[in-house]
Amino acid sequence: QVQLVESGGGLVQAGGSLRLSCAASGRAFSFYHCGWFRQAPGKEREFVAAIIWSGKKTYYADSVKGRFTISRDNAKNTVYLQMNSLKSEDTAVYYCAAEESLNMLSYSDYARYEYWGQGTQVTVSS
Numbered sequence: 001q002v003q004l005v006e007s008g009g010g011l012v013q014a015g016g017s018l019r020l021s022c023a024a025s026g027r028a029f030s031f032y033h034c035g036w037f038r039q040a041p042g043k044e045r046e047f048v049a050a051i052i053w054s055g056k057k058t059y060y061a062d063s064v065k066g067r068f069t070i071s072r073d074n075a076k077n078t079v080y081l082q083m084n085s086l087k088s089e090d091t092a093v094y095y096c097a098a099e100e101s102l103n104m105l106s107y108s109d110y111a112r113y114e115y116w117g118q119g120t121q122v123t124v125s126s
Contacts (some may be wrong), residue, residue: 002115004096009120012086013061016124020081022096022117030074033102036081037110038122047108051080055057059107064090084108088126095117 009022022034035050049070050059058070069082078094097113106112 001031002029002098004098004115006094006096006116006117006120009094009122011123014086014088014126016086017082017084018086018122020094020096020122022079022081022085024077024079024098029077029098030099032100032115033104033107034070034072034079035097035099035107035110035113036079036094037068037097038090039119040092043092044112045095045110047110049066050104050107051079052104057104059104061108066080083122086122086124088124090122091124093120095119095121109118 005023012018031053033052036048037045038048039045042069047061051070051072055072068084072079096117098115099113
């Protein structure tokens, strides 16, 4: 069992930056692959970024590539999402997810992740 708690969301102007954190508790978090997803009002949940358990491989949606960076500190049981050059279309609730047995071909499929946080709101004003 893994519990995830996101933080760091807020209101920011277009072009600004935010760093989201996902603090995990529970068993052996360092063995879990993690992802960030987001959901805007009236839209489906979409993949943002993923990182394997060791942190040595990362994946990004095309819409955020070059602007967002996912990282993790297994000693602190925390995954981060650094978001730069934010756009109004980045406005959404951002969710952290974790899965121990993830086939990394499925890293962008939210249905593959077992554990989820409650989400944190990111609002980008234009």
